Amino acid sequence: MVDLKVNFAGIKSPNPFWLASAPPSNSGYQVQKAFEQGWGGAVWKTIGAPVLNVCNRYGTIDYKGSKIVGLNNVELISDRPLDINLREMAEAKRNFPDHAVIASIMVESKKEAWQEIIKRTEETGCDGYELNFGCPHGMSERGMGSAMGQVPEYTCMVTEWVTEVTKKPVIVKLTPNITDIVHPARAAIKGRANALSLINTINSVMGVDLDTFELSPNVGGKGGHGGYAGPAVRPIALHMLSAVASDPEVAKSGVPISGMGGVETWRDAVEFMLLGATSVQVCTAVMHWGFRIVEDMIEGMSNWMEEKGFESVDDFIGKSLPRVSSFGDFDLGFQSVARINHDKCIQCNLCYIACNDAAHQCIDLKELKITNEVKERMWPVVREEDCVGCDLCSKVCPVDDCIEMVEIDTGRPHITWNKLMADKPEVLEWDKMEEYRKGAHIHIH
Amino acid sequence: MAEHYKPTKYKAWEMTIEERFSEYHAPFSEREAKLEANRCLYCYDAPCMVACPTSIDIPTFIKKISTGNVKGAAKTILESNILGATCARVCPVEVLCEGDCVLQGDHKPIAIGRLQRYATDDATERGIKFFKAGEPNGKKVAIVGSGPAGLSCAGELAKLGFEVTVFEKQKWAGGLSTYGIVVFREPLEVSLAEVKAIEELGVTVKTGVEIGKDVQFDDLLKDYDAVFIGVGLGKVPPMEVPGEKLEGVVDGLDFVAATKTEPLDTIKHGNRICVIGAGNTAIDCATIARRLGAERVTMIYRRSEAEMPAYHFEYQFALGEGVSFMFLTQPIEIVGENGKVTGLKCVRMDLGAPDASGRRSPVPVPDSELIVPCDMVISAIGQIKPFSFMDTLTALGLQNVKGYIKVDPKTNKTDHPKIFAGGDCVRSHGEASTVMAVQDGKIAAKGIYEHLIGKQAVTVSAASKA
Numbered sequence: 001m002v003d004l005k006v007n008f009a010g011i012k013s014p015n016p017f018w019l020a021s022a023p024p025s026n027s028g029y030q031v032q033k034a035f036e037q038g039w040g041g042a043v044w045k046t047i048g049a050p051v052l053n054v055c056n057r058y059g060t061i062d063y064k065g066s067k068i069v070g071l072n073n074v075e076l077i078s079d080r081p082l083d084i085n086l087r088e089m090a091e092a093k094r095n096f097p098d099h100a101v102i103a104s105i106m107v108e109s110k111k112e113a114w115q116e117i118i119k120r121t122e123e124t125g126c127d128g129y130e131l132n133f134g135c136p137h138g139m140s141e142r143g144m145g146s147a148m149g150q151v152p153e154y155t156c157m158v159t160e161w162v163t164e165v166t167k168k169p170v171i172v173k174l175t176p177n178i179t180d181i182v183h184p185a186r187a188a189i190k191g192r193a194n195a196l197s198l199i200n201t202i203n204s205v206m207g208v209d210l211d212t213f214e215l216s217p218n219v220g221g222k223g224g225h226g227g228y229a230g231p232a233v234r235p236i237a238l239h240m241l242s243a244v245a246s247d248p249e250v251a252k253s254g255v256p257i258s259g260m261g262g263v264e265t266w267r268d269a270v271e272f273m274l275l276g277a278t279s280v281q282v283c284t285a286v287m288h289w290g291f292r293i294v295e296d297m298i299e300g301m302s303n304w305m306e307e308k309g310f311e312s313v314d315d316f317i318g319k320s321l322p323r324v325s326s327f328g329d330f331d332l333g334f335q336s337v338a339r340i341n342h343d344k345c346i347q348c349n350l351c352y353i354a355c356n357d358a359a360h361q362c363i364d365l366k367e368l369k370i371t372n373e374v375k376e377r378m379w380p381v382v383r384e385e386d387c388v389g390c391d392l393c394s395k396v397c398p399v400d401d402c403i404e405m406v407e408i409d410t411g412r413p414h415i416t417w418n419k420l421m422a423d424k425p426e427v428l429e430w431d432k433m434e435e436y437r438k439g440a441h442i443h444i445h
Numbered sequence: 446m447a448e449h450y451k452p453t454k455y456k457a458w459e460m461t462i463e464e465r466f467s468e469y470h471a472p473f474s475e476r477e478a479k480l481e482a483n484r485c486l487y488c489y490d491a492p493c494m495v496a497c498p499t500s501i502d503i504p505t506f507i508k509k510i511s512t513g514n515v516k517g518a519a520k521t522i523l524e525s526n527i528l529g530a531t532c533a534r535v536c537p538v539e540v541l542c543e544g545d546c547v548l549q550g551d552h553k554p555i556a557i558g559r560l561q562r563y564a565t566d567d568a569t570e571r572g573i574k575f576f577k578a579g580e581p582n583g584k585k586v587a588i589v590g591s592g593p594a595g596l597s598c599a600g601e602l603a604k605l606g607f608e609v610t611v612f613e614k615q616k617w618a619g620g621l622s623t624y625g626i627v628v629f630r631e632p633l634e635v636s637l638a639e640v641k642a643i644e645e646l647g648v649t650v651k652t653g654v655e656i657g658k659d660v661q662f663d664d665l666l667k668d669y670d671a672v673f674i675g676v677g678l679g680k681v682p683p684m685e686v687p688g689e690k691l692e693g694v695v696d697g698l699d700f701v702a703a704t705k706t707e708p709l710d711t712i713k714h715g716n717r718i719c720v721i722g723a724g725n726t727a728i729d730c731a732t733i734a735r736r737l738g739a740e741r742v743t744m745i746y747r748r749s750e751a752e753m754p755a756y757h758f759e760y761q762f763a764l765g766e767g768v769s770f771m772f773l774t775q776p777i778e779i780v781g782e783n784g785k786v787t788g789l790k791c792v793r794m795d796l797g798a799p800d801a802s803g804r805r806s807p808v809p810v811p812d813s814e815l816i817v818p819c820d821m822v823i824s825a826i827g828q829i830k831p832f833s834f835m836d837t838l839t840a841l842g843l844q845n846v847k848g849y850i851k852v853d854p855k856t857n858k859t860d861h862p863k864i865f866a867g868g869d870c871v872r873s874h875g876e877a878s879t880v881m882a883v884q885d886g887k888i889a890a891k892g893i894y895e896h897l898i899g900k901q902a903v904t905v906s907a908a909s910k911a
Contacts, residue, residue, distance in 0.1 A: 064480075347492070377492060
């Protein structure tokens with residue numbers, strides 16, 4: 001039996017699946033219901049400054065029949081009275097002592113305000129705090145949320161204010177609406193944060209109505225930027241997670257990271273954890289289908305761990321981090337070519353037209369006479385000597401495992417760009433580059 | 446409709462007759478259409494398009510549906526096939542576009558026919574006109590017969606600037622689309638809307654005018670620069686068995702036509718019906734009879750299931766409708782009392798050696814006569830070929846192939862320089878179908894244009910499946 005238990009900077013949780021600070025964790029009713037159904041923890045919907053909400057709060061991207069591939073919102077932090085939130089938080093923790101209950105906090109940028117609310121929240125018995133430095137809409141205009149997370153100095157300062165007054169673990173939630181997320185991550189650690197979480201939502205305008213010319217979400221005829229989440233943002237979250245997790249300064253500090261941004265299934269959760277997340281937080285998927293999805297998340301991850309021979313989550317957290325690299329360190333000698341399996345090919349010719357119109361014109365349509373049909377259709381065939389190994393064809397192919405990228409040895413030297421720059425900086429001149437290519441058997445057609 | 450045919454779930458006695466005769470498939474909703482359209486892979490050089498006798502750019506029209514450009518989708522369809530709304534319903538898609546869909550193998554092929562219906566119906570409902578008459582070129586063309594071949598030819602010619610007059614002996618135009626396609630497959634309005642669209646291109650459609658009777662063919666040749674013949678085939682031929690004149694023996698085509706043109710509750714039908722034949726029209730007759738309320742409908746066919754000419758999906762449909770089949774059974778006499786049908790006398794058959802058609806020919810089994818009691822016999826054993834004015838045509842030098850008018854398939858020109866022909870009346874080989882007739886009309890229009898105007902600027906993609 002595998003063990004999904006997580007120890008996140010001292011916060012214990014029966015599994016790594018937490019509700020993100022968002023509408024699903026708005027109340028004690030919801031959080032306790034989620035725990036009953038299996039969620040390991042919940043970051044309460046952010047409490048703090050008083051707010052007023054607007055209507056229509058959501059916009060979505062639906063793609064080819066799939067609803068909510070992306071979700072944007074303009075809802076603010078909790079609009080429920082502070083004392084009710086604190087009372088329900090205490091009750092949830094009391095009823096579920098083994099589950100993680102984390103208070104998400106956001107107040108104006110004043111030391112007293114931050115320290116005051118932390119002191120009030122301490123009494124709930126919550127397991128820790130998440131500082132919301134990420135909300136990109138409504139609060140940021142009031143100098144809170146991402147307005148704070150976008151300035152590393154503020155991030156450090158406010159984190160210090162909080163860590164001064166509590167012994168509980170403090171998680172700093174980072175905004176993706178910044179050029180390099182590593183800087184606020186380092187600032188949070190400098191402010192003695194015990195953990196990081198990322199990503200908050202991404203600034204976005206979801207769409208424009210072609211009949212009314214209104215924006216989505218539509219607030220009484222007007223619209224503006226909101227926070228983008230859901231499966232569509234997952235690659236961005238994975239990038240930022242890998243950047244933070246593999247940053248030497250962050251790694252040296254040893255702070256755990258709670259990953260989020262489009263986590264919908266156990267597979268997504270595993271990917272986040274392979275890139276260094278100790279726990280994952282989920283919002284959009286729950287907003288779409290309810291708390292019940294956690295059963296499959298737990299079961300799916302457990303089955304996968306069993307198959308892989310992992311006994312605890314620690315066995316695989318960060319396992320893919322050593323593979324995080326950058327262009328300068330890639331092997332320029334690694335060569336692959338596309339190979340089409342004509343037993344599987346259904347002759348849609350999407351590979352042909354993609355290669356011909358949008359890649360390097362290395363696929364031909366040829367007569368192969370491999371069926372008994374009188375008028376056999378042409379088959380796509382790769383000219384391997386010209387294939388640049390870009391992999392576009394296999395990406396557009398609708399048939400599983402029909403086009404395979406096969407590694408080949410073309411005699412190119414196995415060297416990285418960084419090494420090449422150190423050894424032969426002269427190739428930055430075109431004529432020297434041509435000379436180098438010739439020697440390295442690199443032919444551009 | 447086809448692969449989408451499913452066993453009948455309705456309980457006939459719980460439905461009104463109008464419900465039983467409403468279109469078998471509900472139209473796609475916008476969401477259904479988009480979902481289905483999004484399944485399409487958008488193949489490059491797609492096989493569905495190659496399989497379509499009229500070469501409709503199927504991936505393009507489906508892509509347009511997926512983006513919400515339904516008007517553009519209809520335009521793409523109608524540019525290649527002006528009777529796209531009829532073909533969407535009557536095409537044997539299993540053996541044409543959908544049959545060649547690359548998703549045929551492991552997946553379900555795209556419902557091309559239903560998507561085409563979605564797009565063309567949308568255009569009709571919104572009253573969108575895509576084409577206009579061409580700059581008049583001073584040439585006049587007469588079209589004999591307003592079926593799919595005639596209408597297609599008329600539409601294409603009008604777009605090219607010809608002055609076109611269509612002569613139709615029936616009360617309404619549309620040919621088999623109007624009179625011969627069962628109403629739950631193609632409602633009358635669909636066919637009549639297509640006629641209207643062609644009239645709106647400036648084509649004159651004269652109904653109730655029979656060539657050879659009301660107007661002489663020679664006069665057409667005199668008054669027009671070219672004549673296109675698209676008269677289809679004739680009535681069901683006699684069965685050559687005793688008792689054909691009994692009350693209760695009907696022509697299958699007339700039976701189908703009645704359900705299209707007469708109030709459904711006034712159609713006379715028996716309660717125990719024998720349908721003779723096993724082609725698509727025979728199936729139509731049998732399924733109509735069931736939906737009209739006949740309790741026992743038996744199809745009688747002298748060969749076996751393997752030889753039956755009806756499409757497999759039509760056979761499946763009939764089975765689902767509760768039609769029973771007596772294969773290897775040959776009618777030899779219609780028996781009756783007081784001038785009315787009371788039964789069909791048949792003999793059992795065995796399959797012998799292959800005949801000229803390559804199919805094993807049925808041989809009577811001695812002493813195997815039996816009588817199937819019935820109160821109605823519907824004959825649907827094919828259509829006769831001779832036309833009322835075939836003699837006139839022969840006198841003009843037109844040749845025939847097995848009774849069908851002989852044409853040059855590249856231009857659909859007959860042996861007479863002014864006479865062109867197309868549709869079922871030239872289909873001496875291959876499957877007679879609406880979509881082939883439409884393509885014939887297009888080819889003839891191009892042929893007429895090239896003959897009368899010269900070889901410029903007309904592109905008609907050729908049919909790929911003969």
